Amino acid sequence: MLNPDIVGRTFTGATSFAVTQESITQFCEAIGEPNISVAPPTYSIKISLAESEVLLKESGLDWNRVVHGDQRFEIVRPIVAGDSLTCSSTIESARAVAGNEIVTVRSDLHSGPDLITSSWSTLVVRA
Amino acid sequence: MSTFSAGQELAPHTFIINRAKLLGYANASGDQNPIHQDEIFAKSVGLENVIAHGMFTMALAGRYVSEIAGSESVKEFSSRFIKPVVVPADIDVELIVSGKVLEVSENSLKLEINATCGDVKVLGMAKAVIALS
Numbered sequence: 001m002l003n004p005d006i007v008g009r010t011f012t013g014a015t016s017f018a019v020t021q022e023s024i025t026q027f028c029e030a031i032g033e034p035n036i037s038v039a040p041p042t043y044s045i046k047i048s049l050a051e052s053e054v055l056l057k058e059s060g061l062d063w064n065r066v067v068h069g070d071q072r073f074e075i076v077r078p079i080v081a082g083d084s085l086t087c088s089s090t091i092e093s094a095r096a097v098a099g100n101e102i103v104t105v106r107s108d109l110h111s112g113p114d115l116i117t118s119s120w121s122t123l124v125v126r127a
Numbered sequence: 128m129s130t131f132s133a134g135q136e137l138a139p140h141t142f143i144i145n146r147a148k149l150l151g152y153a154n155a156s157g158d159q160n161p162i163h164q165d166e167i168f169a170k171s172v173g174l175e176n177v178i179a180h181g182m183f184t185m186a187l188a189g190r191y192v193s194e195i196a197g198s199e200s201v202k203e204f205s206s207r208f209i210k211p212v213v214v215p216a217d218i219d220v221e222l223i224v225s226g227k228v229l230e231v232s233e234n235s236l237k238l239e240i241n242a243t244c245g246d247v248k249v250l251g252m253a254k255a256v257i258a259l260s
Contacts, residue, residue: 041193
C-alpha cells in the first residue's frame with residue numbers, strides 16, 4: 001500500500017556526475033543528433049532517472065513494476081562537457097488510482113550553485 | 128531564421144526505431160531494462176514484444192524540436208507516454224514526428240508535437256518551448 005508519508009522525501013546523490021564529451025557524443029549518436037557541442041534536451045534523464053530509482057526503492061516501491069507516465073524538462077542552460085552535476089530528487093506527490101501508485105518526482109540538477117535543469121517524472125507503479 | 132506564425136504546421140520527420148537503436152539508447156542512457164531488449168523477458172511480463180524506451184521516443188521528438196533552432200534553444204519540453212512503440216526483431220519501425228506552432232512571441236516559440244507509429248499516437252500532450260535568437 002502507498003504510504004502518504006513518502007511525499008516530500010528527498011534524495012541527493014552522494015557524488016556528482018561528471019559530464020564527459022564521450023557521454024554526450026554517445027547520447028547524440030543514439031538519437032542521430034549531429035550537434036555534439038551541447039547535450040540534447042533529454043540527456044539529463046540519464047542522471048535523474050537513476051536517482052529516482054534510488055528514491056522510490058528507499059520508499060518501498062517496486063521499481064520492477066514502474067512505468068513512465070510522463071516527463072517534463074525545464075532547461076536553464078544546456079549541459080556541456082566538463083559540467084559536474086549534483087542531482088537532488090524529491091517526491092512531490094503520490095496517489096493511488098485504481099490500485100496503481102502514481103508518484104511524481106522532481107529532480108533538480110545543479111552545477112555548483114547554479115540550477116541547470118529541473119525535471120518532473122511521473123512514475124506509475126502498476127498494481 | 129524563418130518566421131513562424133501561430134497555427135503553422137511544421138514538416139514531419141520520420142525516425143527509424145529498431146533493436147540496434149534500442150541497444151544504442153540503452154547504452155547511452157544507462158537504462159538497461161530488459162523489456163527494451165529481450166523479447167522473451169518482455170513477453171514474460173505481458174508485453175506484446177520488446178518496446179522502445181519512452182524516453183527514447185521522447186528524445187527523438189526532442190531531436191525534431193532541436194532541428195528548428197538547435198539543441199541549445201530548447202527551454203521546456205514535456206510529454207505523456209500514452210502507447211508503447213512495439214519493436215519486433217529485424218523490423219525498422221517508423222516513428223513520424225510532426226509539429227504545430229501554438230504561440231509566437233518576440234523571442235520564443237511554443238510548439239505542439241505529435242508522434243505516431245503506424246496510425247497510433249504514442250506521445251500525448253507533447254509540448255516544447257524554444258528560444259529564438
